[in-house]
Amino acid sequence: MGIVDRALWVKTRDAMQKRMLEDLDVGYLDPDIYHVLQALFRRGESFPISSCSGRITIVDARMPWHRKASTVIFKKHTAVEEGEVYTVLRSSPPTTRLWLVATGPIFHISTLTLREAAAILRIAREAGMKHSGILSISRRGIFVELKTGIRVTNLLRAENFTIEDIRELVRVANEALAEGKSRLAKFYDLLTASEKLT
Amino acid sequence: MGIVDRALWVKTRDAMQKRMLEDLDVGYLDPDIYHVLQALFRRGESFPISSCSGRITIVDARMPWHRKASTVIFKKHTAVEEGEVYTVLRSSPPTTRLWLVATGPIFHISTLTLREAAAILRIAREAGMKHSGILSISRRGIFVELKTGIRVTNLLRAENFTIEDIRELVRVANEALAEGKSRLAKFYDLLTASEKLT
Numbered sequence A, B: 001m002g003i004v005d006r007a008l009w010v011k012t013r014d015a016m017q018k019r020m021l022e023d024l025d026v027g028y029l030d031p032d033i034y035h036v037l038q039a040l041f042r043r044g045e046s047f048p049i050s051s052c053s054g055r056i057t058i059v060d061a062r063m064p065w066h067r068k069a070s071t072v073i074f075k076k077h078t079a080v081e082e083g084e085v086y087t088v089l090r091s092s093p094p095t096t097r098l099w100l101v102a103t104g105p106i107f108h109i110s111t112l113t114l115r116e117a118a119a120i121l122r123i124a125r126e127a128g129m130k131h132s133g134i135l136s137i138s139r140r141g142i143f144v145e146l147k148t149g150i151r152v153t154n155l156l157r158a159e160n161f162t163i164e165d166i167r168e169l170v171r172v173a174n175e176a177l178a179e180g181k182s183r184l185a186k187f188y189d190l191l192t193a194s195e196k197l198t
Helices: A007-024 A034-040 A081-091 A116-127 A167-195 B006-025 B036-041 B082-090 B115-128 B166-198
Strands: A045-052 A054-059 A071-076 A098-103 A107-112 A135-137 A141-147 A151-157 B046-052 B055-060 B072-077 B098-103 B106-111 B132-139 B141-146 B151-158
Touching: A007 A034, A007 A107, A034 A107, A034 A167, A045 A151, A045 B098, A054 A167, A071 A081, A081 A098, A081 A151, A081 A167, A098 A167, A107 A116, A116 A135, A116 A141, A116 A167, A116 B098, A135 B115, A141 B151, A151 A167, A151 B166, A167 B151, B006 B036, B006 B046, B006 B106, B036 B046, B036 B106, B036 B166, B055 B166, B082 B098, B082 B151, B082 B166, B098 B166, B106 B115, B115 B132, B115 B141, B115 B166, B151 B166
Parallel strands: A151 B151
Antiparallel strands: A045 A107, A054 A071, A054 A098, A098 A151, A107 A141, A135 A141, A135 B132, B046 B106, B055 B072, B055 B098, B098 B151, B106 B141, B132 B141
């Protein structure tokens, strides 16, 4: 196709791979995601730019999608316990809007060709990452986002609003997280299965 | 590029335009969206496949993204009142999980070329539809999704869970809807401004 500058793309990929290995060394990498990132690098025409294995957060914001005007006051990539949420609630002012948010896995990937982008999208869809697509195309690469529809945002507290019993909301957040992790595992399985085919 | 079959694409576009006019005649069309659909058809290399101006729903589902195993028991494209939500709550069995969901506008568009897809994505991003991308590329067209990050899903009821005072949740849903409609208005303004440029 000739849209992407191959030399520039390979240089960026190699730099990203180096950074991932450094992040691994210093313990920055989410252990749920490392093997998936490795499998993406192994494909040759793809590399991960950023990723998340799925997480539960408590966000102080008017609305959960207001990124700039919001603060993440709690973040965890594994199941949460009620006590953790109560601790955050006790230490926060009573008038802010607090949201308990759970999201599935997300990947931003750069591919060298449209063909490779299509192949990655096919695998992602099969794994249940149905909200995936190409975000932009430039000489720096084909920029692909892989995402599930998994997302719950429950209001925990606001002015004149409070949840007495958070048990069900914590249960829901943990269920969402688990469903995300299981799609991530399927994505990894399909990625490695596609390696054996070629 | 030659990826898309032009004759097939034009035939599909003309059929979709005919269907839109029929939908308009029988009153199926959301009045908040008709002028945007028209502006998309006027571009020549784009046509809308499906769209929503933003809406508030009450969904009976284990999780709000379980499309097949869920039932939409209430749907409205304008602001809701507390009474409407209480009416739904009164008429639903007490053990199901009910979610109050508000979402921003969404469009599925087919474009003839990658260049047109990129142009539409640029306009959508500028209007605040930041979760937009190309979902697939085939001879039938470049399939583009335009979407905001606007989405709240609040649990209204579950086994052992109920919200006593729904005022704040209704307020949040209406705020989300309004924010979506304002981005839709901006998208329309940018679409028509880009017409004048060419």
